[in-house]
Amino acid sequence: xxxxxxxxxxxxxxxxxxxxxxxxxxxxxxxxxxxxxxxxxxxxxxxxxxxxxxxxxxxxxxxxxxxxxxxxxxxxxxxxxxxxxxxxxxxxxxxxxxxxxxxxxxxxxxxxxx
Amino acid sequence: xxxxxxxxxxxxxxxxxxxxxxxxxxxxxxxxxxxxxxxxxxxxxxxxxxxxxxxxxxxxxxxxxxxxxxxxxxxxxxxxxxxxxxxxxxxxxxxxxxxxxxxxxxxxxx
Numbered sequence: 121x122x123x124x125x126x127x128x129x130x131x132x133x134x135x136x137x138x139x140x141x142x143x144x145x146x147x148x149x150x151x152x153x154x155x156x157x158x159x160x161x162x163x164x165x166x167x168x169x170x171x172x173x174x175x176x177x178x179x180x181x182x183x184x185x186x187x188x189x190x191x192x193x194x195x196x197x198x199x200x201x202x203x204x205x206x207x208x209x210x211x212x213x214x215x216x217x218x219x220x221x222x223x224x225x226x227x228x229x230x231x232x233x234x
Numbered sequence: 235x236x237x238x239x240x241x242x243x244x245x246x247x248x249x250x251x252x253x254x255x256x257x258x259x260x261x262x263x264x265x266x267x268x269x270x271x272x273x274x275x276x277x278x279x280x281x282x283x284x285x286x287x288x289x290x291x292x293x294x295x296x297x298x299x300x301x302x303x304x305x306x307x308x309x310x311x312x313x314x315x316x317x318x319x320x321x322x323x324x325x326x327x328x329x330x331x332x333x334x335x336x337x338x339x340x341x342x343x344x
Contacts (some may be wrong), residue, residue, distance in 0.1 A: 151330050161319060161339075163277065166329040176331055210276060214330055219332060222267070225276040 123147050124226035125209050130184065132232045133201060141196045141229045143211030148171075150216035151222065154186060154192035159217040168210075169194050201233045236260035238335035240322050244342045246312055250326065254307045256322030256337045267332060268296050268307045270320040277321055309340075317342045 124145045133139055145152060145159040167186040168176045174186065183199045194211060211226040237259040246252040258266070265284040269277035281299035283289055283305060295308040307320055319339045324334035 157275055160336065161271075162336050163321065163334040165333070168329075168331045176329055202252070210260075216271075216330075219327075221265075222279045222282065223332060224279070227276050 124211060124213055124224050126209075126226040126229050129227060130230050130232075132234065134234055135201055135203060136140050137191060138197070138199045139201060139231075140198070141211075141231075143194050143196070143226055144192055145211075145213040145224070145226075146192065147213055147215075148222065149213035150191065150222075151214050151221075152188070152195050153212040153214075154194065155212060155225075155229070156180075157210060160209070163210070167194075167196075178214055180210045203233050205234045206231055236324060236333045238322055238333060239326060240335040240338045241322075242336065243339045244343070245310075247341060248342055248344050250310055250312050251308065251310050252312060252340065254267075254309070254320050254322075254340065256305045256307070256335060257303070258303050258322070258324050258335075260326060260333070261323050262327040263300060263324060264327045265325040266296075266298055266305050266323070267323045267333075268294075268305075269323065271319045271321060272338065273318070280320075312342050314342050314344070316340065322331070327336060 151170045153168040157163045169188045188194045208228045213225040214221045214223040268280040271277040281296035293310045319337040321337045322335040
């Protein structure tokens with residue numbers, strides 16, 4: 121009964137490859153997010169999706185493209201991977217109702233680009 | 235933009251009380267969150283403040299002063315398992331995403 125799940129947990133790949141990370145939430149939330157946590161443990165927002173519409177796109181390279189087939193899924197596709205893309209990527213979700221709107225995070229995907 | 239500052243590291247003794255401070259500068263403030271993150275794991279929600287004052291949840295309490303752009307997380311009766319990073323994050327009006335500080339790594343020693 122995992123709330124927010126991500127696959128794969130670990131991803132090791134060569135520079136220049138294209139890869140995807142999948143995220144699913146079973147909480148019925150309306151908004152999903154992708155965050156990047158670098159080697160210094162700084163957690164930074166990349167994208168958020170609300171009802172299948174991209175509502176925030178922080179200044180990330182266009183090699184990164186979020187794709188949401190439905191409200192419960194937000195996948196992250198990365199083209200032409202670079203060494204600097206190595207990081208932990210966290211998916212999160214939150215309800216749209218007013219108030220607290222706590223975000224719940226997935227377990228993270230550890231990406232290593234060689 | 236937003237500026238969020240926390241101490242990088244803190245050490246405290248098992249059974250003691252520790253206060254982790256967070257200062258922020260942001261426009262359109264709409265809530266402050268504290269998350270706990272153990273090494274190699276996902277951040278987990280601890281507390282939320284949107285109005286001034288203290289919110290208490292068991293051993294953890296969080297305080298907010300909007301006029302001062304200041305919050306703290308208070309951990310009482312420290313346990314070894316409280317060794318983790320504590321992340322302060324702010325939310326702005328018009329956006330649901332969180333802007334995180336760099337986190338405070340707390341080490342609890344016997």
